[in-house]
Amino acid sequence: MTPLLELRNVWVEYGEKIVLERVSLSIAERSFVAVVGPSGAGKSTFLRLILGQEAPTRGQLLLDGVPMRAACGPDRGVVFQRYSVFPHLTALRNVMFGIECAQAPFAARLFGAQRRAARDTAIEMLTAVGLEHSLDVYPAQMSGGMQQRLAIAQALVKHPRILLLDEPFGALDPGIRLDMHALITRLWAEHGLTIVMVTHDIGEAFKLGTRVLAFDKRRTDPHAPHRFGAAVTYDLPLDRKTATPSAEAPSAEALADLLQKDLA
Numbered sequence: 001m002t003p004l005l006e007l008r009n010v011w012v013e014y015g016e017k018i019v020l021e022r023v024s025l026s027i028a029e030r031s032f033v034a035v036v037g038p039s040g041a042g043k044s045t046f047l048r049l050i051l052g053q054e055a056p057t058r059g060q061l062l063l064d065g066v067p068m069r070a071a072c073g074p075d076r077g078v079v080f081q082r083y084s085v086f087p088h089l090t091a092l093r094n095v096m097f098g099i100e101c102a103q104a105p106f107a108a109r110l111f112g113a114q115r116r117a118a119r120d121t122a123i124e125m126l127t128a129v130g131l132e133h134s135l136d137v138y139p140a141q142m143s144g145g146m147q148q149r150l151a152i153a154q155a156l157v158k159h160p161r162i163l164l165l166d167e168p169f170g171a172l173d174p175g176i177r178l179d180m181h182a183l184i185t186r187l188w189a190e191h192g193l194t195i196v197m198v199t200h201d202i203g204e205a206f207k208l209g210t211r212v213l214a215f216d217k218r219r220t221d222p223h224a225p226h227r228f229g230a231a232v233t234y235d236l237p238l239d240r241k242t243a244t245p246s247a248e249a250p251s252a253e254a255l256a257d258l259l260q261k262d263l264a
């Protein structure tokens with residue numbers, strides 16, 4: 001079966017500086033890939049490649065087996081740790097704006113029946129993320145958790161196949177994070193999404209992911225720190241929906257411990 005996304009020997013270089021080298025991997029539809037690694041290892045660069053915001057300097061990215069265009073299409077949505085939403089628009093207008101941009105790319109505004117339909121769809125999406133009582137609230141009046149719910153609604157309303165999450169819960173309190181974990185797991189299943197999520201929290205990676213990728217440098221040159229780029233150093237499939245822990249296979253907790261020690 002053709003993977004949804006494939007990277008073939010991908011490199012990202014800025015002049016002399018090599019950020020990613022020899023990254024080759026496939027991502028299956030409906031997987032939840034959690035990406036971990038030390039600061040500066042190229043995790044966000046990896047997301048930008050998938051988003052089409054950045055082109056590899058060498059190698060190729062394929063979407064459905066076809067070379068990917070270097071532009072973000074509606075098949076990909078993204079949520080960052082902060083500032084994913086427009087501060088001058090209410091929750092409802094934030095989500096409607098996404099629909100208007102998709103349906104009326106030049107005017108970014110719909111009228112009549114189309115506008116009413118967009119409003120209904122936006123309300124449905126805001127309800128799915130638990131913001132049905134905050135339609136007219138501006139982001140500045142919302143808690144961090146509410147803002148991230150809004151950012152997720154805004155990304156999902158365009159029905160992307162791939163949802164990219166860059167530290168989406170990093171700034172949230174632990175209790176709110178747990179709520180967001182439940183929310184994203186539900187939306188992932190209900191919408192048949194493929195998720196690629198960067199996180200600094202290894203526990204979160206193992207809890208949510210069906211696969212954990214660790215990026216790190218395999219080689220370093222103390223005299224030329226940018227000479228070598230990061231690559232995938234661990235690629236751990238975690239079939240958490242179906243796997244039954246066996247005596248031989250290490251548990252997710254044991255793997256997380258191992259990775260934590262290795263990345264520290």
Ligand SMILES: Nc1ncnc2c1ncn2[C@@H]1O[C@H](COP(=O)(O)OP(=O)(O)OP(=O)(O)O)[C@@H](O)[C@H]1O
Pocket residue numbers: 014017019037038039040041042043044045046
């Ligand atoms: N436009 C650019 N020009 C030069 N270097 C860049 C550019 N963009 C990113 N980099 C470098 O690429 C490396 C990887 O950055 P990236 O943000 O992908 O890392 P990261 O793993 O996401 O880090 P963090 O965990 O701290 O967010 C860094 O050394 C960064 O300075």
